[in-house]
Amino acid sequence: MKSLNPVLTHPALHLLGKCKTLYTLEQIHANIITTGLARHTYPLSRLLQSSSVLDITYTLEIFTHIPNPTIFLFNIVISSLINHRDLTHIAFSLYNRILLSRTSIKPNSFTYPSLFKACASQPWVRYGLALHNHVLKFLESEYDGYVQASLINYYANCGRLGVARYLFDQITDPDLPTWNSILSAYSRIDSDNGMVVDTFGTLVLFKEMQDSLVRPNEITLVALISACGNLGALSQGVWAHAYVVKNGLRLNHYIGTALIGMYSHCGCLELARQLFDQLPQRDRLCYNAMIGAFAIHGYGHRALDLYEKMKLEGLAPDNVTFVVTMSGCSHVGLVEKGCKIFESIKEVYGIEPTVEHYGCIVDLLSRAGRLREAEEKTLARLHLAPVRTRAKTGGNYVLLSNMYAGIDKWEDVKSMRKLMKHQGITKIPGTSLVEVGGAIHEFIMGDRTHPFLDDIHLKLEEISFSLQEYGHKPSTKEVLFDIEEEEKEEALLYHSERLAIAFALLMVDSNCPIRIIKNLRVCGDCHASTKLISKIYRREIVMRDRIRFHHFADGACSCKDYW
DNA sequence: CTAGGGTTAG
Numbered sequence: 001m002k003s004l005n006p007v008l009t010h011p012a013l014h015l016l017g018k019c020k021t022l023y024t025l026e027q028i029h030a031n032i033i034t035t036g037l038a039r040h041t042y043p044l045s046r047l048l049q050s051s052s053v054l055d056i057t058y059t060l061e062i063f064t065h066i067p068n069p070t071i072f073l074f075n076i077v078i079s080s081l082i083n084h085r086d087l088t089h090i091a092f093s094l095y096n097r098i099l100l101s102r103t104s105i106k107p108n109s110f111t112y113p114s115l116f117k118a119c120a121s122q123p124w125v126r127y128g129l130a131l132h133n134h135v136l137k138f139l140e141s142e143y144d145g146y147v148q149a150s151l152i153n154y155y156a157n158c159g160r161l162g163v164a165r166y167l168f169d170q171i172t173d174p175d176l177p178t179w180n181s182i183l184s185a186y187s188r189i190d191s192d193n194g195m196v197v198d199t200f201g202t203l204v205l206f207k208e209m210q211d212s213l214v215r216p217n218e219i220t221l222v223a224l225i226s227a228c229g230n231l232g233a234l235s236q237g238v239w240a241h242a243y244v245v246k247n248g249l250r251l252n253h254y255i256g257t258a259l260i261g262m263y264s265h266c267g268c269l270e271l272a273r274q275l276f277d278q279l280p281q282r283d284r285l286c287y288n289a290m291i292g293a294f295a296i297h298g299y300g301h302r303a304l305d306l307y308e309k310m311k312l313e314g315l316a317p318d319n320v321t322f323v324v325t326m327s328g329c330s331h332v333g334l335v336e337k338g339c340k341i342f343e344s345i346k347e348v349y350g351i352e353p354t355v356e357h358y359g360c361i362v363d364l365l366s367r368a369g370r371l372r373e374a375e376e377k378t379l380a381r382l383h384l385a386p387v388r389t390r391a392k393t394g395g396n397y398v399l400l401s402n403m404y405a406g407i408d409k410w411e412d413v414k415s416m417r418k419l420m421k422h423q424g425i426t427k428i429p430g431t432s433l434v435e436v437g438g439a440i441h442e443f444i445m446g447d448r449t450h451p452f453l454d455d456i457h458l459k460l461e462e463i464s465f466s467l468q469e470y471g472h473k474p475s476t477k478e479v480l481f482d483i484e485e486e487e488k489e490e491a492l493l494y495h496s497e498r499l500a501i502a503f504a505l506l507m508v509d510s511n512c513p514i515r516i517i518k519n520l521r522v523c524g525d526c527h528a529s530t531k532l533i534s535k536i537y538r539r540e541i542v543m544r545d546r547i548r549f550h551h552f553a554d555g556a557c558s559c560k561d562y563w
Numbered sequence: 564c565t566a567g568g569g570t571t572a573g
């Protein structure tokens with residue numbers, strides 16, 4: 001026989017689930033107090049839960065009046081607070097209260113996942129390690145999948161991919177979210193390196209997952225698809241797209257946006273556009289992806305048209321929209337249009353331009369030769385730069401330093417390099433990826449480890465000879481300024497894209513285009529050489545560099561030498 | 564007998 005506990009079945013609790021306004025909630029709250037239900041954890045938990053959806057300050061108000069809250073109630077309030085980004089500090093102070101409490105409450109495995117989630121963004125990242133210590137201290141040694149997944153995410157988020165992988169390998173039967181955590185971690189592009197070999201790991205891990213009993217879902221495929229985009233692995237990307245269709249996964253915004261990015265990054269702009277057109281509905285991120293696709297392929301006007309269309313559809317542009325649209329302008333020299341967008345950020349949308357926005361406008365102006373204006377913006381930007389870059393990336397410094405190099409301000413280049421060295425930011429080696437027969441090959445500048453090294457070097461000599469016959473003179477301006485001239489020419493010869501092109505000329509079927517992916521910008525000499533190579537060897541070469549795509553054919557490039 | 568983890572754009 002089962003008796004009904006009035007604390008669990010009181011009609012007021014039934015109403016809580018349905019209440020839509022703060023007013024009705026207050027009435028139920030009053031009722032809970034007068035009936036004495038407020039002395040029990042269960043009714044309070046329901047009350048806190050319902051109120052957090054309507055008004056989080058009301059939740060806090062209730063919570064502060066609870067004499068000795070159980071860990072259960074703490075957990076509910078902490079996770080609700082973390083869903084409100086600006087109240088994260090209160091969540092941490094509540095956690096602190098748990099640690100300091102003289103009653104016997106201790107954190108449990110429900111306490112940590114949301115706290116680690118909060119540690120994904122600044123300024124909370126620094127608390128993650130201490131939290132991990134607490135996990136080891138307070139929880140049983142075999143803690144559950146939620147905590148494990150949140151730890152994996154935390155370490156992946158702060159760039160400690162090795163630690164994330166180590167933790168993942170400790171888990172005997174990872175569930176779906178845990179698999180997704182590690183796959184997303186591997187598929188994310190490293191903003192400091194532009195590209196990392198670990199992206200390969202996503203594909204390997206996905207295979208391992210398929211050998212397990214866990215079935216991939218949309219989130220899994222998003223990770224897989226974006227990894228294919230980063231790698232430029234078109235055949236695997238198409239396979240992943242087919243997987244979505246064949247297995248009845250939903251073509252939602254996440255998948256749609258990821259596919260647009262993948263096709264675009266693999267050099268297939270029209271496939272990206274077809275996908276964009278075919279999506280049932282499009283949000284801001286889909287638009288950003290598609291505008292970015294037009295931009296990176298050098299179609300500034302199409303990027304601008306889509307930007308206008310997006311606004312007509314009632315979608316407000318955000319920081320990323322401004323970046324991609326301005327970079328589209330920058331690639332084709334649409335200076336006035338680009339400047340207008342830059343001005344509108346503040347004047348129309350009331351948003352303070354970020355370092356990235358200044359970066360765009362400096363790019364736009366300096367490429368168009370309007371150096372004085374570019375320098376003015378640079379000065380404005382330098383005030384913003386240190387705050388954002390210190391923890392993040394050398395990319396902004398490299399960009400500035402290249403800008404100074406471009407206008408022969410070698411003293412400034414020197415001081416930039418010094419500043420970078422001082423801050424522990426190093427120049428990253430150039431790497432190129434090329435797909436040959438479905439496999440991805442990676443070449444690093446000056447690489448001497450490839451199994452076909454001898455053949456590649458023979459081919460490079462042949463190429464070099466043909467280039468000279470066509471009157472090509474190496475231009476060494478963009479090579480490091482402090483080495484001797486012959487060394488500069490030598491260095492040029494072994495730029496990663498040269499190695500990749502030589503290899504592809506040897507291996508790729510002669511009527512297939514050669515598709516190269518670089519992590520840095522292509523240098524002026526490699527650009528000029530590749531144009532000639534496309535003519536001499538009658539090969540279409542599609543090269544994605546850090547900034548944009550270059551489609552080389554018959555001695556010319558789609559960027560019309562403006563990049 | 565309630566609570567917690569995973570996704571897209573540059």
